Structures are given as structure tokens and as C-alpha cells.
Amino acid sequence: MKEELIESLGKAKVSQSESERYRHSRDESSHPFIEPDFVVFPENVEDVVKVLRLANEHVVPVTPYGAGSGLEGQAIPINKGISLNFDRMNKVIEFSPEDLMITVEPGITRLQLNEYVNKHGLYFPIDPGADASIGGMVATNASGTTAVRYGSMRDQVLDLEVVLANGTVIHTGSKAKKSSSGYHLNGLITGSEGTLGVITKVTVKLHGIPEKVIAARCTFQTPGECAEAAQVVLASGIQVLRMELVDAESIKQVNEYGNYSFPEEHSLFFEFAGAPNIVEEEATVVEELMKELGCNNWERANSSKERADLWKARHEMAYAFKHIKGKVSTGSDSCVPISKLAEMVVFGRELLEQSGLIGGVFGHVGDGNFHTIAMYDPNDPVEVEKAEYTNEQIAMKAINLGGTCTGEHGVGLGKRKYQVTEHGDALELMKSMKTLMDPKGILNPGKIFY
């Protein structure tokens, strides 16, 4: 296989070095590292076609690798084979500012894309936190803090160029803003985690940079009250840009880690964005609503520096936990109907208390999507079991309440066990689609399904 890869692609695009194999053995999750046999660096769609044809012929697994920032092990080549790294496919192919649209290669990262379009007054608002690659964000249907306003990746994708397992290149959509033509392959490939095809081009919507942004923060007595307050904001019809819950324990970690003195209470963070008059009005209305609900510590920031300070506790939270010595983090990513969110958030907080693990509850409460983070010692079987139990209880309760085990991280390795419960007989259909499109099972095997 190695000889054929080198013969087909040239030596400079194939690596078996220990350092590259190690780098491609992992992502940001706590799943065990597994090294690929080869790392291949395609430079264009033709290279990807060559790799897939060879891999399909020899039945060798192919696992796409973007920025390695995934949280469910999607980039880990658990059956070894080829890790397909998109670092060299990170160019802008076509930028059409008047159509609020851009076509890029999948290896470009979110911040690189924004750097490119920001000077034209446009931005790509989907923000999963990490500087993920656009291809990876499509593959996992990523979202994050701005989904309450802009939706998920799937809502941004207009067209994808995709190489199928047999090397056929297709386009899944068009450059029209809406379409009723044929089956919706855009939506099918988005979120398919590299199991149905390899993405080689991405056309997404762009949005105008809001003229003004106002940030605000307030606190409540319980995480449940925060969730209920978020529900009131949604019902008001005000289109917040971001609305995030961070619980008291998480704020405490941030204070310890960064030497801050934020009020260690359950907090709701807001951003309003748009035309100046309109955002002023929005911030004022939300302030009134929150105060009617009995919030404390309402604070508001206008300048970009003030906003950054105000949101610091949210931004630094994950890092604060990760600096606890001797522990690694695991987390949940469930999403439920808004009316069930308060119940879920309280349940998550209680589970963490019961487990005795250090952990936090936070999330994108405008979508009903929230996370728990639990810190455990990977060498202590009791802690491992407690962390896993917490995640499982949350995922199963979310599914029972009509929600999903994963709002934005994807299934990858860790959420496979919930798929039967969540999808029932639809799971068999999904598996048969996988077999149809990848009969030899070379495309990111072991992800989504066992």
C-alpha cells in the first residue's frame, strides 16, 4: 500500500513518521490514542480521489483529519489505515461577497476564514470555541454559542464537493439559497462524520458583521432559574446573538485558575448584535425581563475590551477545568426541548454533586443544548466509572425527554451506545445507507455505528 500511495501521490504527500502518526492518533477528547499506518496530505480533489480509489481497492480505512479539535474521537483512526490530513487544502476557491457566500477547501480554519472575509464587512458566525477546520465543522454539524441566532453548520451549507468511497466526485447542492430539487444531500453529508464520503469543497453562507455588539451578564440563585430565564428571553422574540449559562462551580474554577473575582453564582451571559438603535432596545428589554425574574448582578458592557472582560468567565471556563492536575475531562452534550432544560440542568448539577467529581454545568441555553464537564483521574477505575455514569444518565434522560444525546459534538465513538435508543428503527435505515455508500466500510469505520 505504501508504495502505491507514494507512486500515485508522490513522496511529499505521504508520511509514516512517528511524530505525524502520533499527532494523528488523537483529538481533544479523552478517547484512547490510536495511530494510523500512514498520514496522507492531499493537495487537491484529485489526490483525494486517488487515495480513496486505492483504499477502496485494498480495503484500507480512511479517516479525515481537520484541526484535531473534535470532542468525540471522530478523527481517531481506530481501525488504523490512512489519516487524511487537510492542512494543505485550506484555500479560498471563490468569494462572492454580493451573494454573502464563499467556497473554500475543507482545511481552512474558522479564524482563517474570518480573517479573509472580515475586511469585506462579512463574517462566518458559527463558533464552536476551538479554531476548528471548516471541513471538520461540516462533518460534525458543529455549532456553539451563536447557534441561537444562526443555527448549526447544516444551516450554513449551500453546497459540498464530496468524494465517494469509490472515487466518484459529486456536488450535494447548488449556489441557490433554497432548492426543492432532488434529495437533500447537503444535509445528509453534513454531520455524517466522514462515514459517507470525504468533503473536498465547502460553500457556505456568510453574514454581515453586526454594526454594534452589547454584552451583558446577570446571576440567579439556581441553574434552573437561569434556564427558565433563558426561556423567557426566547419567548420574547428577541434574537440574541449568544445566551450562555455558566454554573457557580465553573465560575469558581475560573476565579481560581485566573485569579479573578467574578461572583461565584449561577450566571447567564448575553450578547446582542445588530444596528445600534435596535441592540440598545434589545438589551434594555432583556434587562427589564431579567430584573422582573429577580436576577442579581446585572452588568452591561459596550466596548470590545469591556465585553471581553465581562465574558471572561465563560471563555476561560473549559481551560480552567483542564488545568486541574492529574485529571482529564469528559462531558455531555445533550439537547432537549427548551421547556425541559431547567429540569435537565438541575439533574446534571445533582449528578455531579452525587459523583463527588469536580465538574461544571454550562451551555447554549437558547438552543436547549448544554454541557456538563466532569474531571476524573483516568487511572482511578472508580472515578472513570463515576464520570461515565454521569454522562450516560444525562444522555439517556435527554433522549427520554424527546431530545438528543448530542447537540453539536457528534456521535463519534462516545455516543454510539445511545444510537439505538435515540433513533430506534431509523438506525437500521442509517446503517443501510452507510452500506450502500461505502460497501467495503473504508470510510471512517467505527464512527457513529459500532
Added chain:
Amino acid sequence: MKEELIESLGKAKVSQSESERYRHSRDESSHPFIEPDFVVFPENVEDVVKVLRLANEHVVPVTPYGAGSGLEGQAIPINKGISLNFDRMNKVIEFSPEDLMITVEPGITRLQLNEYVNKHGLYFPIDPGADASIGGMVATNASGTTAVRYGSMRDQVLDLEVVLANGTVIHTGSKAKKSSSGYHLNGLITGSEGTLGVITKVTVKLHGIPEKVIAARCTFQTPGECAEAAQVVLASGIQVLRMELVDAESIKQVNEYGNYSFPEEHSLFFEFAGAPNIVEEEATVVEELMKELGCNNWERANSSKERADLWKARHEMAYAFKHIKGKVSTGSDSCVPISKLAEMVVFGRELLEQSGLIGGVFGHVGDGNFHTIAMYDPNDPVEVEKAEYTNEQIAMKAINLGGTCTGEHGVGLGKRKYQVTEHGDALELMKSMKTLMDPKGILNPGKIFY
């Protein structure tokens, strides 16, 4: 087959009457009428399962029928067999106002649904014009005048209950607002026109009724100027509720038909909706923008009566054309990137002039989606050919410009011929998915694909 249907469902749910067969032979398109052998009126999902099991066993086509308001022949049972009428499955199953969400049976119409939820301050905004059934709207991924603000049906669907060809019942999503779990079957079934499964329940998002609505209208010298003006509004970031182009010829037809005296010029219609202060601001900004671009006849209306009058020329346009004696209508439904819209609109207007047919150009210019309507004598082969030629030229040009042959009507019968050009190799994948999910080809055969 008749005996088995009656034995399984009871006599009251199966009809072979001439009147029912005639009613189910057609939709609102000009495609030839074809009568089904039977009309079946299921009352619940179990009935649909029984019908599909029998049909699959006997290899009898099943064509779902909602309100019969489709525009591409999707409800016409071109291979005869069973027309599955959803009149009796029109109930609300679960209404969750606090989640801005409702689950309904597919036979409920858009206006029935709105009547149900309006008293709670909520509405279902997707408006294709006709009082279509929700199931039909999902099946065709319908949209209409409000898509510029709310997107298409696919953007509203959270979950579907679907009966597959073999009688298996699946759910395609969940009640969570976003999900990265499994393949996106919601998006796949939405827009699949009854070719992959039969929809038996629909869970959709609802939205708060805007506190205030302002309507406005202005005119420009050319349809191209209207399209360019629409692009300027989009670029401003103002979220209009509706933004519609109606060309001078269409206004002339409305004036003749309704005895009005609207200015017979190329017109742009607007609606702004939201909190009072915000919509006032929006209407004022757009007025300034339009006047800078040299519009004429700017008029604005606040009360609901005034708004209805102002928009009359838009609302009555299709009917005005349809009252031309001895002619029937056909039309195009292409959607292109916004920057190509002016070119397309001018092209459409020129084609109509060249054809000598009476016709109009209008559409949802905020989405890049526009329609031509051409009136022809179905008994005059020359006129038939001219009408068809016009449609074809528009569809092919839209595809060449990176757009689609159908923005909202669906493929049905009339757009099948463009599918290879538009989708290329992806069409083979779509066909293989159809074969996977419906191996005997009983589900609405002859739609989307030949």
C-alpha cells in the same frame, strides 16, 4: 387488491367512485390528469402501515395526496394504483407553546394550523400562497413569500414520523432544536415528494406573531432594477418579512381582472414585522435606500386593511392570469445566487416577449427565487411549444448560473428532465437511495426520476 384493502381497513376508508378518482387525478399544475384505481382515506399511522404492506406485497403504486395544491404534479398517480388521501389525518397531536413547537398529522392545512396556534400568540409563517396541507408542504420542501425571513419547510421540521415502503415506522429527528446525532433523515425526507416514505406525523417549529407589521411598495423602470434593489436591502442586513417583485405586465393583468388602477410598472413589495420601534426603523431605512436608488411611487401602509390593499396586486396576480379565457398557465421556479437575479429576471422577461405569450415575471427576490407565468392554449401545439421552450431556457440558464431549476415547487413531473444537468453524478446516488428505500418502486413512482 380491492378486497384486501377493504378487509384490512374497512369499507369506509376505500373508494373507487368516479368523483373521488377524478378529484385525485390532478393538482394545480397543467400536467395531464390520471386517475388512481383506488382512493384510500387512512385515519391513523396503522392504516398507512396496512396500505403500504399490501401495496408492497402486490407491487401497487401509492401516491400521497394532501390538499391537491401542488404545482408540479406530485399528487398525480401517473402509474395509477392507490391515491392516499390525508383528509382524515388532520389532527393536532401535541402542542407545546413554551417550546415554540407543534406535532400535527400531515392532512392539516396551513390555515387550520394557524387558526389553532394564533390564539396563543404563535404562528406558522411558511406561506406558499395556497392553503396547502402541512404534509404536502414537507414533501415538496415548500416555502413562499416569507422564506427570506424564515427559510423553507426543511428549516422548520424537527421530526417526522414516516412509514417506509415495507411498513416500518421510523422517526427522522427529535424534539431538540439542534442535533448532531446520526444521519439527517429530517432533511432527506423533507422534499422527497413521497418517493422514500409516507409522512404520518410532522413536528415543526412555531414563531411568535410579530407585534407590528408595516407594508410598503415602490416601482422601478426595469425588472432588473427591482432585483438590484432587493440585493441592496439584503446587504443592509435588515430582516424583511417579505420582499416580492411583480413586473408591469402582471400588474396590468391584475388591473384588468380586478378593475384596479395600480401603477403599471415593475414593482417591489415589502413587509416588515417585529417590535414596533424596530420595524419603524427598518421601514424608514429601506425607504431611504430605495429612494437613493431612484424608485418611484413609494407607498407605505400600517393598518391591516391598508396593507391588504397595498399588496393586492401581488396577491391577486396568479388568479388574474388564470382568468384569461382559453388559456392555461405554466411557469418556471428557478432560484439563483442573488448576484445573478437581475440577469435572470431580465432574461425571463425577454423570453416572454419573444414568445408572444401573455405572461409575467414575479417572485421571492430576497431568496433569488423567481417565477415566470406563461399563458398558452393547450390545443395549439405552437403555443405549447413556446411555453415549454420558455420554461426550459429559464431552468437551464439558472442551473448554468449555479442555481436550481426549482426553488420551492419541487421536481414532480415537469423538472425531471433537468435533474441530470443539475445534479450530475449525484443523481445516481439519489437513485440508488430510492432503490434502497423502495426496492419495488411503489412509492410515488415516476416523480423526481423517470
